Amino acid sequence: MKLFASIGKGWLDGLWAFHDTLAVLGETVCEVLALPFRPRRFRLRDFLVAFQRASFDGLPICIGIGFLLGLILAFESAAALRTFGVETYVADLLAIGLFRELGPLVTAIILAGRSGSAFAAEIGTMKVDEELDALTTMGLPPVRFLVLPRTFAAVFAMPALTIFVELAGLVGGAIVLKMMDVPGAVYWGNVSNTTDVFMIVFSLVKAAFFGLLVGLVGCCAGMRTKSTADGVGVAATAAVVGGIVAVAVSDGIIAVICYFWGV
Numbered sequence: 424m425k426l427f428a429s430i431g432k433g434w435l436d437g438l439w440a441f442h443d444t445l446a447v448l449g450e451t452v453c454e455v456l457a458l459p460f461r462p463r464r465f466r467l468r469d470f471l472v473a474f475q476r477a478s479f480d481g482l483p484i485c486i487g488i489g490f491l492l493g494l495i496l497a498f499e500s501a502a503a504l505r506t507f508g509v510e511t512y513v514a515d516l517l518a519i520g521l522f523r524e525l526g527p528l529v530t531a532i533i534l535a536g537r538s539g540s541a542f543a544a545e546i547g548t549m550k551v552d553e554e555l556d557a558l559t560t561m562g563l564p565p566v567r568f569l570v571l572p573r574t575f576a577a578v579f580a581m582p583a584l585t586i587f588v589e590l591a592g593l594v595g596g597a598i599v600l601k602m603m604d605v606p607g608a609v610y611w612g613n614v615s616n617t618t619d620v621f622m623i624v625f626s627l628v629k630a631a632f633f634g635l636l637v638g639l640v641g642c643c644a645g646m647r648t649k650s651t652a653d654g655v656g657v658a659a660t661a662a663v664v665g666g667i668v669a670v671a672v673s674d675g676i677i678a679v680i681c682y683f684w685g686v
Contacts, residue, residue, distance in 0.1 A: 443646065482584065517614070550650070579634070597610050
């Protein structure tokens with residue numbers, strides 16, 4: 424009986440969490456649709472603070488990981504391609520891999536670990552301290568004051584961070600090929616020939632979409648925080664895990680759609 428009770432309780436908890444998430448998402452959509460008619464309601468100062476924490480504060484780690492990513496990919500691929508004497512095509516491989524797939528994906532994982540957990544912890548702490556109840560009592564929607572600025576900050580921070588990750592990865596690849604006596608002009612020429620405007624725009628749009636997912640998942644996890652001793656920690660963990668899973672699933676769906684559309 425305890426087994427069936429625990430299974431039923433797990434299903435009920437999952438349904439309530441899904442219900443709370445849909446409620447937060449619905450209210451967020453309503454607030455976004457109302458922004459053009461009431462732009463002064465948007466908390467610009469909170470947006471700028473959240474954007475600074477998500478973008479500028481996370482820039483060093485993003486550049487470092489992007490550089491190491493390009494370094495590792497260049498070493499691994501050049502070792503195989505050098506057997507056939509075509510190590511110059513490492514530049515093409517890096518450009519396509521970073522701009523189409525790895526740049527936005529790696530940046531989204533970093534953002535989920537840094538900012539997604541921070542959003543959940545901040546909002547969760549406010550909920551435990553009953554500050555969200557105070558806002559609701561005063562007639563101030565918590566979604567407008569807390570969720571909206573942080574979600575927009577994640578959306579705008581992701582493309583900026585993705586650009587630096589991709590550039591750092593290309594620099595790392597250039598250093599590796601320079602060590603293999605491949606001229607820098609040849610490397611950057613191949614990168615320029617492989618990369619087009621559509622690829623760059625596709626990378627930035629995908630990054631912004633991933634930022635939207637990370638921001639929403641982190642804020643929803645914070646809004647669902649329970650008033651227990653480990654509530655904030657559970658919310659931060661749920662934000663990181665949920666954000667990474669949402670990004671991975673959506674990235675797979677986008678890859679399948681692009682394959683069938685021939686993009």
